[in-house]
Amino acid sequence: MSIATDETLLELKGLRTHFFTDEAEIKAVNGVDLTIRRGRTLCVVGESGCGKSMTARSILRLIDPPGRIVGGEVLLHREGREGEPGTTVDVAAMGHRDRGIRQVRGRDIAMVFQEPMASLSLVHRVGNQIGEAIRVHMRMSKKEARGRAVDLLGQVGIPDPERLIDAYPFQLSGGMRQRVMIAMALSCEPRVLIADEPTTALDVTTQAQIIDLLTGLQEQRGMGIMFITHDMGVVAELADDVAVMYLGSVVEKGPVDEIFHDPKHPYTRALLDSIPRLGSGGRGRLTTIRGSVPDPANQPTGCVFGDRCEEFMAGRCDRITPPPIAIGPDRQVRCLLYEGTETVTGSMPGQEAPDAR
Numbered sequence: 001m002s003i004a005t006d007e008t009l010l011e012l013k014g015l016r017t018h019f020f021t022d023e024a025e026i027k028a029v030n031g032v033d034l035t036i037r038r039g040r041t042l043c044v045v046g047e048s049g050c051g052k053s054m055t056a057r058s059i060l061r062l063i064d065p066p067g068r069i070v071g072g073e074v075l076l077h078r079e080g081r082e083g084e085p086g087t088t089v090d091v092a093a094m095g096h097r098d099r100g101i102r103q104v105r106g107r108d109i110a111m112v113f114q115e116p117m118a119s120l121s122l123v124h125r126v127g128n129q130i131g132e133a134i135r136v137h138m139r140m141s142k143k144e145a146r147g148r149a150v151d152l153l154g155q156v157g158i159p160d161p162e163r164l165i166d167a168y169p170f171q172l173s174g175g176m177r178q179r180v181m182i183a184m185a186l187s188c189e190p191r192v193l194i195a196d197e198p199t200t201a202l203d204v205t206t207q208a209q210i211i212d213l214l215t216g217l218q219e220q221r222g223m224g225i226m227f228i229t230h231d232m233g234v235v236a237e238l239a240d241d242v243a244v245m246y247l248g249s250v251v252e253k254g255p256v257d258e259i260f261h262d263p264k265h266p267y268t269r270a271l272l273d274s275i276p277r278l279g280s281g282g283r284g285r286l287t288t289i290r291g292s293v294p295d296p297a298n299q300p301t302g303c304v305f306g307d308r309c310e311e312f313m314a315g316r317c318d319r320i321t322p323p324p325i326a327i328g329p330d331r332q333v334r335c336l337l338y339e340g341t342e343t344v345t346g347s348m349p350g351q352e353a354p355d356a357r
């Protein structure tokens with residue numbers, strides 16, 4: 001059962017995060033627009049180095065020098081209390097160490113990383129780590145926080161939570177640690193959960209369990225989820241919406257069915273072609289696209305995908321940076337093949353933009 005809604009929780013508008021090294025200014029996130037809605041999962045896909053993690057980390061202001069946000073907005077829409085109207089804050093404009101950003105982290109938006117050991121402390125018991133997160137944000141006593149931590153561990157499928165709450169992270173399996181991370185992320189009931197490849201380090205069975213867990217929790221709580229992955233199999237299972245990133249830009253985005261059945265951007269088509277067909281084994285790592293992602297320090301002029309594109313138009317694609325072109329409701333593509341085909345107020349049945357290929 002999907003509880004997808006149109007209520008917007010988080011909007012990235014023209015987000016730019018650059019790294020300033022001695023040699024170059026690296027545009028890791030180069031004008032990203034994304035929307036996360038209540039009860040829906042947005043999957044962000046793309047090859048290694050295309051800026052998925054830096055986009056996610058920018059949202060929570062977790063970019064370390066020499067990187068920083070140099071432009072754009074991260075608009076967080078908060079619910080109003082007791083009939084009051086909601087409010088909107090721009091997280092990108094907050095001070096790096098402000099109280100504001102500490103409230104956002106965990107309370108409004110929580111994040112789960114690929115490697116749970118990177119975010120769990122080795123020397124503290126699981127329960128104390130979850131309890132601490134709860135106490136910081138929810139102002140509970142130690143005892144109340146412990147009770148809530150036990151509940152949460154039960155909810156994320158940890159057997160015998162009363163006992164495991166006193167374990168150290170190194171005593172748990174990879175899958176259990178990731179469940180603990182999810183429990184910690186959920187402890188303050190965030191409206192948005194960002195998961196950066198949370199299942200990549202796990203075996204296939206555990207991966208499937210964690211994905212089922214997230215789907216179930218979303219149904220109960222209506223969280224908006226941004227899920228970063230390389231794995232198109234996971235996208236097919238989990239996504240309501242998909243954003244395809246390449247070299248710091250979102251080159252195509254739209255509802256999952258449309259992206260899978262009618263991909264428009266040559267990069268999206270190449271990504272989908274690179275998935276092993278059903279029955280051929282493997283989980284679809286992206287390996288077979290001609291060429292490789294260019295060095296982000298040397299951004300090509302024109303289209304970022306130009307030098308790998310099968311449909312490259314000399315004199316155009318190497319000169320003009322494609323703007324986002326709306327080709328349907330909630331559907332955008334950055335590719336000059338679709339210039340002049342944009343829908344103005346969303347397409348009606350029978351009035352689809354002509355295919356410009």
Ligand SMILES: Nc1ncnc2c1ncn2[C@@H]1O[C@H](COP(=O)(O)OP(=O)(O)OP(=O)(O)O)[C@@H](O)[C@H]1O
Nearest residue numbers: 019026028047048049050051052053054055066296
């Ligand atoms: N500390 C740094 N200094 C310079 N550049 C950096 C630094 N960290 C990240 N980058 C740049 O940011 C780009 C985007 O990195 P990011 O981690 O977001 O990629 P990703 O899409 O998450 O890749 P992966 O799938 O491998 O996790 C990198 O290609 C790199 O050029």
Ligand SMILES: [Mg+2]
Nearest residue numbers: 052053054196
């Ligand atoms: Mg990453």
